[in-house]
Amino acid sequence: MNRYRKIVETMKKEFAADIEAGKEQYVHAVIREIDYEFRKYAEKNRVIDFKKFADNMLRRLRVPATIQTQLSNDLEDMQRKINTLWKEMFETETNTKISDRAITNLLASYQIDFSSIDIGTTIQEEAKRAVNTGTGYNTLRAALQKRNLGFGEIETLSNTAIAMFDNAAHVENAKQAGVMYYLYDGAEHPNTRVFCKEHLDRVYTYTELAAMSNGQGLAVVTSLGGYNCTHYLTALINYVRKEYGEIFNANHFRRAA
Numbered sequence: 644m645n646r647y648r649k650i651v652e653t654m655k656k657e658f659a660a661d662i663e664a665g666k667e668q669y670v671h672a673v674i675r676e677i678d679y680e681f682r683k684y685a686e687k688n689r690v691i692d693f694k695k696f697a698d699n700m701l702r703r704l705r706v707p708a709t710i711q712t713q714l715s716n717d718l719e720d721m722q723r724k725i726n727t728l729w730k731e732m733f734e735t736e737t738n739t740k741i742s743d744r745a746i747t748n749l750l751a752s753y754q755i756d757f758s759s760i761d762i763g764t765t766i767q768e769e770a771k772r773a774v775n776t777g778t779g780y781n782t783l784r785a786a787l788q789k790r791n792l793g794f795g796e797i798e799t800l801s802n803t804a805i806a807m808f809d810n811a812a813h814v815e816n817a818k819q820a821g822v823m824y825y826l827y828d829g830a831e832h833p834n835t836r837v838f839c840k841e842h843l844d845r846v847y848t849y850t851e852l853a854a855m856s857n858g859q860g861l862a863v864v865t866s867l868g869g870y871n872c873t874h875y876l877t878a879l880i881n882y883v884r885k886e887y888g889e890i891f892n893a894n895h896f897r898r899a900a
């Protein structure tokens with residue numbers, strides 16, 4: 644693993660830990676919105692019907708706007724940092740000047756629409772339970788506090804967007820630097836997919852990778868084996884492949900003249 648890859652992997656881990664650390668704050672923010680909606684509902688209705696309350700809220704309750712903004716900013720900040728590292732590596736190692744224009748487009752395409760996360764289903768489930776057990780709002784509220792309220796989806800979407808952007812930025816910088824070959828890189832684990840096992844440690848061109856299918860509808864160039872895949876592409880600077888899909892061979896690096 645090269646020095647830059649090590650830094651990027653550490654940054655990705657720290658980013659995931661930061662997201663995880665924000666869980667409590669997130670759940671509080673959502674509960675505050677539920678409290679607000681419940682007060683409004685209770686003011687208007689003398690008889691409290693949790694199911695009706697939940698159904699009314701379903702249409703409106705989303706990841707709180709302040710949290711959406713915060714997450715989007717953190718995500719973009721991390722993506723920019725990752726790109727800065729790859730740009731620095733390819734500029735240094737290949738002596739080329741890399742343009743930021745393509746990266747600006749990549750940043751736009753790996754943004755997440757957090758508003759699509761469904762919190763309503765969980766609320767509806769708990770409201771139904773509250774109706775069946777005949778409990779009060781405080782019990783419903785306590786039950787909701789124990790639920791994820793969409794946080795698991797936030798984590799999955801964020802970490803996936805970082806991983807995909809990482810590969811996309813690596814490849815974009817490599818393309819601009821004139822790199823031809825990529826190593827299907829990373830460690831093999833007991834739960835490594837068959838698709839990844841087949842390709843790990845082998846050398847491919849961008850076109851070959853772009854034509855592959857991991858069977859999950861995600862591009863191999865950015866997601867390799869698919870959801871939660873920990874593998875990544877490593878651009879091979881000055882490498883000359885002898886045959887299609889060969890196992891990486893350090894002797895195939897072109898010697899400096």
Ligand SMILES: [Zn+2]
Pocket residue numbers: 835836839867868869872873874
């Ligand atoms: Zn994999």
